[in-house]
Amino acid sequence: MTTDYIQQDQKVLLDKLAAEIADAQRRYDASQIEVLALTDKVSTFQMQVAAAEANRVTALNNKNLFMQLLQSADDLNTITANGCLQVAAAASTSEQLASEATDVVNKLIYSAELVNKLSDLIVRQKALNPLMSDDLVSRVAMACTDANNAVALSLTALQSCFAAQAATAQTSSISEAGQQRSAALCTLLSESAKSGLNAAIRGAYDAAIARYETDRKSNETANTEFTLAQAKLSKAQTELKSLQAGLAAANAAVGL
């Protein structure tokens, strides 16, 4: 009867071990499935975080570039406006010059004609009155030459004055066009309307930061889950191995 009970107790022990092994195996399998799934999840999340980080850097870079762009557009607008005023002043001066030069030429031509007339008169008087000063005659001849020369030079000057005026007027009109364009660009960049580039750039930056934060948190959570699952798997594995070793020892002991 005693032997019978001992044998029964051995069977109880073996059955218990076998049941525990089955249970541990089940926990181990479940943990393994979880760890595998979480491995995928963690790697996916890591990639997402890396992408979100790159996206955030790009968005920040874009925002900075945009600020530079805005600053440059503002600079251009200011300097173009100033330039425009200066060109307008230059054009006005150039016009005045052209007008004054015309006046000079007109006066000079009149004076030159009078000089020629005086010269004729003195030459005729010299023929009537040989005592007339030779110096006067030669000086009048010189004056005629100088008058011719002056007229020729003045005409050249007049021509170049008009050329200058034309070039300056062209500069003035193109400068006005440039001013309008830079002002339009400035308005486009600085407008704070929701549909504008300004708002879009800032919105993209804020969204990139928010997404990075979300992805980073998800990744952290997934990592924690993964670590826990791994610990669970490792524990289940240890338990399983220990139980298996126990069963092997027990089987050997009862001679199975």
Place this chain on the structure above:
Amino acid sequence: MELLFYGFLYYKHWNWRTNKRSVIAICMLIDFAINVPSLASRTCRCTNFYIMNSYKENLRTGVTSTLADIEKMITASNASLDAATATLRFAKGALAQAVEQEQKLSADLAGKNELLELAARACYLAGDAMQTAGQQKAYSAQSASNSAVAAANVQVAANAVVRLASDLGSINSIVIADDYGSAIAQLTGQVYETTNDTALSAEKASMKAMEASIAAAEVPSGAIADIALRLKNIADELLSSIAEGTGKTATALANEVANRQTLEKNVHQADAVAKDLGLENEAVKASYEFTCKQLNMGLSVPAGQVKSDSFTVVFDLYRPAFSGGESVVSEYRIAIVKEEKKFVTSTSRVWAAAQAKGVITFSDAEFGADVTSVNKSIQLAGLTDIDGDKLFAGRRYVVFLQVVFTDDYKKQINNFEDMLSAPSNTFSVAKP
């Protein structure tokens, strides 16, 4: 008995399954028939082995063994089902993430495309501004150069005019000194005045020419062109950066779509596997119930009714095969046994426990003659298992039902052993 058993199984499967599933059911049934040896042969084998025991004891051993085999199948099936369910759950989780990510990327891409268009427009405008500034620079240089030439020419002309005026000054002096007649004197005076006036104008024009030249040179066209170029470069850089980001997002979206499709397929497959295993699980559980009902007096502890302070034992009352109507049972005993001891629990152990008040006893007289099945709620307070240990939460137990026959009946069948059931299903007491 055997025919009835398989017939019942077949009937149940036929009802549950659609045409497609019935094939699986039949396969299962064949499988079951192979794996679980027939009760007849099992009983026969046991009879050989336990030749010294009573017939009832032999039957009990067979039933215990059959139930244990089905329980093993249930355990294996539960494990497979759990694994499949977990796989399905994780696959669904992964799919949900992928769908969410796809939506995020899709929204992101839409925003980036819009941004790209806006940036492109800004870039065009910057390009226009740069082109105009370049033209202005060229015109401005021409204007400065022309103005400088004009200033020089006007200066030279003014010098010539001054020289003429000086000639006339000398002539006028000579004419005034020598009296050559009124005509010459008058004309000389007139010419002297007009040339002087012209010389003054020429000097003024020369001054103006200098001013014009300075003004034309001072226009900051070079600086304007430089800033416009910088502006264009920044706009280009911004546009290319945004375009690159948009491209990356588009690629990521395409990858995510492919990923989502793969995950959808995975979920579909995992779902199919879990469904099949679920059906197998139901079938094997049904066969356990059926076997239990037929061979083990329907003894069970329904999992749903296990609480922290009580649990319920369900069983069918004993009815002898040939009965004249009066009860042959004096009392029923419910023994609670640790699960690992379920194969070594015997009538004698339960008897010993009954002496030590380690079992729950109630008389057959409690139940009316028309009652066939009993739901017995058992309070945990002060309760022990047959080893005399208190029950505690988390540990697994089974119950045994012992049927104590009336002395008359024992004499009638000439067997003074009481009947002990096979172990019930396993249960754990809930934590309070």
